[in-house]
Amino acid sequence: MKIALAYAMAAEIESLLTATGAKLLETVHGVPFYEIEKDIIAYAGGVGKVNAAMAAQLCIDRCQPDWIVNAGVAGSFRDLPIGTVVLAEDFVQHDVDTSAVDGVPGLIPTLNLTALPTDQPDRAGAILAGLGVAFTRGRVATGDVFMTKGDRANAVAAAFSPTLCEMEGGAIAQVCRRCQVKFTALKSVSDRLCQDNSVDEYFNFAQAMARLNTVVLPFARALRDGADA
Numbered sequence: 001m002k003i004a005l006a007y008a009m010a011a012e013i014e015s016l017l018t019a020t021g022a023k024l025l026e027t028v029h030g031v032p033f034y035e036i037e038k039d040i041i042a043y044a045g046g047v048g049k050v051n052a053a054m055a056a057q058l059c060i061d062r063c064q065p066d067w068i069v070n071a072g073v074a075g076s077f078r079d080l081p082i083g084t085v086v087l088a089e090d091f092v093q094h095d096v097d098t099s100a101v102d103g104v105p106g107l108i109p110t111l112n113l114t115a116l117p118t119d120q121p122d123r124a125g126a127i128l129a130g131l132g133v134a135f136t137r138g139r140v141a142t143g144d145v146f147m148t149k150g151d152r153a154n155a156v157a158a159a160f161s162p163t164l165c166e167m168e169g170g171a172i173a174q175v176c177r178r179c180q181v182k183f184t185a186l187k188s189v190s191d192r193l194c195q196d197n198s199v200d201e202y203f204n205f206a207q208a209m210a211r212l213n214t215v216v217l218p219f220a221r222a223l224r225d226g227a228d229a
Contacts, residue, residue: 003220004065005042006056008168011206012072013044016213028062031055040220041065045168048144049093052168056175067119067182067223070173071216073190073205074140074166075147077157080189082201083208085135085215086163087124088185090115091170094156095143105159108174115139116173119182127222133215138163140187142170153193165193186219188212 007013013034016022022034022042031054033043041063045055059065074086092106092115099105106114118124121137128135141162147153156165169185176183188208191201 001066001224002039002041002064003224004059004063004068005036005040005216005220006059006068006070006172007042007044008047008052008072010044012209013042015210016042016217019213020217028058029054031058033059033063036217039224048167049142049171052171053175056172060175060179060181065181067184068172068176069216069220069223070169070183070185071212072166072168072187073208074164074187075191075193075202076164076189077153077162077193079192079194080136082189082204083211084189085128085133085212086187086189087121087128087135087137088118088140088169088187089121089137090117091140091142091173092160092162093143093170094141094160095145111174111177116170116177118173118184124184127219128215131215131218131222136163140169140185141165142167147193148199149193149196164189186212186216
């Protein structure tokens with residue numbers, strides 16, 4: 001089984017590349033693809049939903065992964081400690097709103113879904129537990145907004161009850177679902193929307209990401225080497 005690790009920023013993937021001595025395979029339309037080890041590749045697709053979707057489709061078309069694992073930092077609606085590992089159960093896209101015509105905020109056209117579930121979350125949770133990783137599970141809200149404390153965050157929380165918010169995972173989940181590629185996401189809390197200084201917290205995301213990258217590779221190996229369920 002081939003696993004692709006999907007990141008947004010070069011700074012998020014940096015500690016993984018340094019630790020593994022990864023080989024750059026190619027750069028396509030600004031998206032670098034790396035060989036981490038046999039049947040595990042990684043790429044940095046860029047920030048935001050369009051970048052994330054484009055990079056995921058490039059990865060699927062060129063590398064033909066069986067499973068994409070989105071790894072990255074995220075803001076927390078809950079007062080979770082910085083660096084908390086969160087296994088995503090599903091994704092919503094809080095900036096998709098056709099409710100004026102269909103009455104359903106967040107309904108994703110074509111798929112006709114509001115929530116995009118991740119694949120085999122119980123299996124993913126068992127892998128993390130087997131690795132001795134403390135984690136929590138929850139919903140992730142994706143949108144082209146850097147979320148901070150305030151009215152918009154309150155509205156997203158009320159509408160979707162998410163644990164986290166970020167800017168890429170929901171788009172990758174949508175591409176994977178349409179292309180019939182399995183999808184999982186592991187996130188690390190970089191900032192907390194309940195704090196007035198959440199932006200300052202975010203700029204220390206390298207620390208949260210370095211810890212997550214010590215989890216991502218053994219997780220990917222377990223997916224690669226395990227029998228497909």
